[in-house]
Amino acid sequence: MARTGSSKSKIMLMALVPLLIWVFAFEIIPVFQMVVMSFQNSDGLGFTLDQYYKGLTTSLYLEAMKNSIVISINSSVAAMIIALFVAYSITRFTTGIRDQLLMVSNMMTNFAGVPLAFAYMILMGNNGALLLLLERMGVEAAGSFDLYSQTGVTQLYIYYQTPLAILLVYPIFYGIRTEWKEAASLLGASTWKFWRYIGIPVLLPGLLGTFSLLIANALGAYATAYALTGISFNLLTIRIAALVSGDIFPNFQLGSALAVILAIIMIFSLVVNELMLRWSRRRGT
Amino acid sequence: MSYVKIEGVSKYFGSTKVLNNISLSIEEGEFITLLGPSGCGKSTLLRAIAGLNDLSSGDIYVGDKKITHLPSKDREVGMVFQSYALFPNLNVFQNIAFGLKMEKMDKEQYTVKVEEMVELIDLKGKENMYPGQLSGGQQQRVALARALIKKPKILLLDEPLSALDAQIRRTLRNEIRLIQRKLNMTTIFVTHDQEEALTISDRIFVMNHGDIEQEGGPRSIYTSPETEFVARFIGNYNVLKKSELETTGARLVSENELFAIRPEAISIFPLAKEGHNMDETINIICEAEVVMSTVLGNVMRFDMDVKGIGITVDALNESKIHWIKNGMTVQIAIPIEECKGLRIPS
Numbered sequence: 001m002a003r004t005g006s007s008k009s010k011i012m013l014m015a016l017v018p019l020l021i022w023v024f025a026f027e028i029i030p031v032f033q034m035v036v037m038s039f040q041n042s043d044g045l046g047f048t049l050d051q052y053y054k055g056l057t058t059s060l061y062l063e064a065m066k067n068s069i070v071i072s073i074n075s076s077v078a079a080m081i082i083a084l085f086v087a088y089s090i091t092r093f094t095t096g097i098r099d100q101l102l103m104v105s106n107m108m109t110n111f112a113g114v115p116l117a118f119a120y121m122i123l124m125g126n127n128g129a130l131l132l133l134l135e136r137m138g139v140e141a142a143g144s145f146d147l148y149s150q151t152g153v154t155q156l157y158i159y160y161q162t163p164l165a166i167l168l169v170y171p172i173f174y175g176i177r178t179e180w181k182e183a184a185s186l187l188g189a190s191t192w193k194f195w196r197y198i199g200i201p202v203l204l205p206g207l208l209g210t211f212s213l214l215i216a217n218a219l220g221a222y223a224t225a226y227a228l229t230g231i232s233f234n235l236l237t238i239r240i241a242a243l244v245s246g247d248i249f250p251n252f253q254l255g256s257a258l259a260v261i262l263a264i265i266m267i268f269s270l271v272v273n274e275l276m277l278r279w280s281r282r283r284g285t
Numbered sequence: 286m287s288y289v290k291i292e293g294v295s296k297y298f299g300s301t302k303v304l305n306n307i308s309l310s311i312e313e314g315e316f317i318t319l320l321g322p323s324g325c326g327k328s329t330l331l332r333a334i335a336g337l338n339d340l341s342s343g344d345i346y347v348g349d350k351k352i353t354h355l356p357s358k359d360r361e362v363g364m365v366f367q368s369y370a371l372f373p374n375l376n377v378f379q380n381i382a383f384g385l386k387m388e389k390m391d392k393e394q395y396t397v398k399v400e401e402m403v404e405l406i407d408l409k410g411k412e413n414m415y416p417g418q419l420s421g422g423q424q425q426r427v428a429l430a431r432a433l434i435k436k437p438k439i440l441l442l443d444e445p446l447s448a449l450d451a452q453i454r455r456t457l458r459n460e461i462r463l464i465q466r467k468l469n470m471t472t473i474f475v476t477h478d479q480e481e482a483l484t485i486s487d488r489i490f491v492m493n494h495g496d497i498e499q500e501g502g503p504r505s506i507y508t509s510p511e512t513e514f515v516a517r518f519i520g521n522y523n524v525l526k527k528s529e530l531e532t533t534g535a536r537l538v539s540e541n542e543l544f545a546i547r548p549e550a551i552s553i554f555p556l557a558k559e560g561h562n563m564d565e566t567i568n569i570i571c572e573a574e575v576v577m578s579t580v581l582g583n584v585m586r587f588d589m590d591v592k593g594i595g596i597t598v599d600a601l602n603e604s605k606i607h608w609i610k611n612g613m614t615v616q617i618a619i620p621i622e623e624c625k626g627l628r629i630p631s
Contacts, residue, residue, distance in 0.1 A: 179368055182366075182370070183372075185336075186363065186364050186432075187384035187387055189387045197372075198372045202374050
């Protein structure tokens with residue numbers, strides 16, 4: 001029996017081979033290559049920390065990192081706040097409406113990148129339909145709105161982060177059981193005290209996890225901002241793209257170093273996510 | 286003077302009536318059970334007492350106080366749920382202390398009380414564990430302690446044992462009863478398990494379709510069911526129409542149309558040539574064919590055929606009944622006084 005079992009599992013392992021080849025060819029080797037290149041000089045030779053030094057001291061790149069992090073945090077915070085309310089209200093609807101709302105949310109999550117940027121340009125660009133309409137209606141502030149600024153890009157990010165946040169937050173609310181609320185109220189807790197002592201602490205690990213996923217999602221985004229502002233808006237992803245393809249003097253080594261830095265920032269946010277999940281598992285929820 | 290009084294309570298969900306003008310009263314320190322199948326309204330009534338459901342009409346009093354419209358948190362009732370409903374982010378100590386903390390009691394003060402409770406439920410040393418690390422039985426003890434610590438006026442138990450294994454269920458059942466007696470806690474217990482109800486309660490209210498079909502002590506409920514529903518729900522009663530009973534040879538002087546006979550009240554003996562020594566004035570004696578016999582452990586159950594009418598007979602599983610085989614024709618004796626006339630509920 002044991003022999004059949006082990007030969008059977010060997011055959012099963014064979015099925016993994018194509019996947020392993022694929023992972024090696026398109027994930028591991030490129031990442032390895034990237035890490036190696038990040039330690040080479042601009043001629044692709046030797047071992048040096050120059051690229052990291054350049055990346056971490058040049059004000060252009062520092063600003064890009066700052067912008068990337070700020071836009072990620074801002075759009076994630078905004079998306080989380082909106083998602084908290086929307087997701088909670090979704091849990092209060094009937095199954096039919098709930099499924100439709102989730103479908104819309106799912107669709108919107110995938111409406112990002114170039115199409116989204118164009119949609120925004122048409123609505124809120126310099127001659128955006130919505131802005132013109134608002135101006136005609138006498139809303140003065142509409143005239144001063146600049147889609148191609150940090151505010152504009154942040155808005156786009158919020159737009160595609162929110163539906164993702166809703167999809168991630170909504171199942172977390174199902175973790176709150178009605179009996180907990182009932183038990184708490186029988187023990188003399190008001191609604192506010194229930195949320196303070198039970199509801200929010202129970203939700204927190206999941207929410208923080210979602211938040212770090214949103215951050216990673218925003219950090220890695222590239223097409224949306226690029227389609228909107230070209231390389232004029234200073235984000236880390238856009239700087240990397242410029243270094244490896246756009247620039248007259250491409251510098252793959254510096255690009256690699258910046259990409260490694262971006263990866264480290266992302267891994268950090270995912271590690272936080274993992275720690276939060278473990279924290280919640282320890283408590284047996 | 287009764288301690289808990291429920292007066293003319295009705296509840297509709299849309300146009301469905303789930304509680305039908307129910308009235309009952311409970312003495313202080315009494316342990317009563319609401320027993321019935323799912324959907325009979327027992328949990329709805331319990332939740333109404335807790336203030337988790339509102340009522341369409343009627344009133345609830347505890348002590349002299351009318352609590353019908355009070356919010357849950359002001360009712361001074363403790364409740365234990367089927368699913369334990371422990372707070373997963375709090376450990377055993379914090380779960381039990383929760384009610385006192387909500388009263389803004391000092392930590393020093395409530396620590397003493399919580400420790401007493403932990404001792405009472407026999408979970409010493411587990412104060413720092415989280416609900417997810419405890420077994421079902423332990424979780425339910427914590428839930429019990431959490432409900433009791435504020436010294437509520439009534440303790441409500443909503444099928445607290447249903448999610449547990451048979452063995453733990455029996456142990457915890459006895460523990461609940463002991464703790465209840467020790468604290469003289471007025472308790473309302475909801476269950477669909479008749480054995481549980483019979484073993485634990487001072488008094489049982491059997492519910493069906495939003496009505497109380499019968500109330501009484503465990504013994505009287507079990508030995509003298511008043512309706513067909515109670516007879517079938519509470520035990521394995523034979524429920525026979527008057528005409529059916531008469532085919533067996535019975536001559537009954539009774540107004541009733543329906544009768545219930547406990548299977549263990551019937552005795553079996555062989556078709557002896559010399560006849561039998563049973564008194565025919567107090568027993569119905571008739572011939573029966575053994576259709577099937579089932580071992581239930583300490584009891585043997587025989588399904589008998591008496592002139593086309595099915596009758597179940599239970600006998601203690603001892604060697605003197607091992608002569609009874611399937612397909613055999615035997616005699617059975619039904620004591621006339623065990624034929625309980627049933628009323629047809631209005």
